[in-house]
Amino acid sequence: MTKSNGASPPRPQLEIDGVSLDFGGVRALSNVHFNVYPGTIQAIIGPNGAGKTSLLNCISGLYRPQHGAIRFEGRNIVGMAPHHIARLGIARSFQNIELFRHMTVLDNLMLGRHIHMRSGILSGGIYWGRAQREEIAHREVVERVIDLLEIQSIRKKVVGALPYGLQKRVELGRALAMSPRLLLLDEPMAGMNSEEKEDMARFILDVNEEWGATIVLIEHDMGVVMDISDRVAVLEFGQLIADGTPDEVRSDPKVIDAYLGREHAIRQER
């Protein structure tokens, strides 16, 4: 795995290339540019309404930007249907949990394997030969996810009845079950207490290191972001105002402006 601090960075896995998105007259994203490198953890931060989730929705195909290109492993994915993008190896979680609430944890995770299932109605129906071997292989992946996220005890529980923190974990698990090469996480720690946040940060690092998945995450907790990210992109009012390592971003005057206000920056200069 390569952390991009060497002289010649590898080819980016995800390129956000001049992306602009309008809703009617409102400009949600304006000419956003940055690259995400393989095996890294890329954070996107910014005040509320900065366009972070909009950008994630553009990558996963729920929104279609009017201008610019989004390239995943060299291929432009703007305009592709969301389910098609998922099949390329891009998984995501949602800010407000979007789980299959009426199904069990296990069923939710198995649905993550949907794109990898091949057998049709007939062989699936009689559960024989290839269908059976396939099921076993999928179950192995799902078991790995369950072990990694420490959710053995709730595997048979219906998701809708689980506490919030666990639902967040199951949602991460379902995305992981897709064996994605790129994982998009929209506020994976929102609404958690500090202990749950620590757990989640550990899971994200594990996923990144053990599974080699590239991670793009939106998060508000600056401590966590600065701790686990390789690079941080900062959005404000739909514009990219900074992109760099946590240290670079932390000391960037424009970022300090955006977060603490101009007053603060001026006071510091004095």
Next chain:
Amino acid sequence: MEKIVQLTLSGIANGAIFALVALGFVLIYKSSDVINFAQGELLLIGAYLTYTTVEMIGLWWPLGVIVAVLLAAIIGVLIEQLVLRPLIGEPVISVIMVTIGLSSLLRAIIGGIWGVTPRTAPQFLPRDTITLFGASVGVDRLWAIALALTLFALLTLFFRYSREGIAMRAVADDQQAALSMGISVKKVWAVAWAIAAVTASVGGILLMSIFGGVSGQIARVGLLVFPVVILGGLDSIPGAIVGGLIIGLLQSFAGGYLPPELGMGEVVPFIILLLILLIRPYGLYGQRIIERV
């Protein structure tokens, strides 16, 4: 005693047919939020197509039925693609108006092809009666019950174990999440319409055989879908089955025991509809929607 058995069995038979038709309606509603007012015409399509393959072309009846049901499935998919696909994102009321229009359009097309005068139907289900618990019962009613049960069992297996069936449940549960899992929601809608057309056609074919004829009267049963699904819950498949049976039985008993000049058999389902809307608007098994503000 004899009357009770007779009324019960014919109530269950009718109820099973209502349940079949309601099942398709619920599937469409669950996966795409479309309230389909043209469900009755899907029954007619199945019945007239079978009339064509069996009576006019002269196919052996099981073959004729299979051909007719497959054609109906294709028509179901075409309706979804041509009529409802362009309406994605439009307000609910527009979609409802379009399905009402669709029902008139289909009725006109059917009238144009097969005419409006009732036709005598091929009687492929045996017409004889057998004696059950001291009451003589039409064998065709028993066939209707058996066929409906078989279809329910097949569909249950489909939803529980097949990749497509699980994808449909996922879409019904959370569309956004399903998309992010790589599930094609459009394909799921097409499958929902195909299944709805198939179950409605089978209902129409059974009714044709029981009535001994095919006419616009069959589409009237499509209207009974509303009491059934309101009673069972708009988004519940078990609700469609239970609701269908309850409405079938109530209709049968009301028609059998109350003075015939009141025509209560026709009216009772709609009285139920009103009562349910007043006291339990989400139905027996429907999902109670709680909006957090």
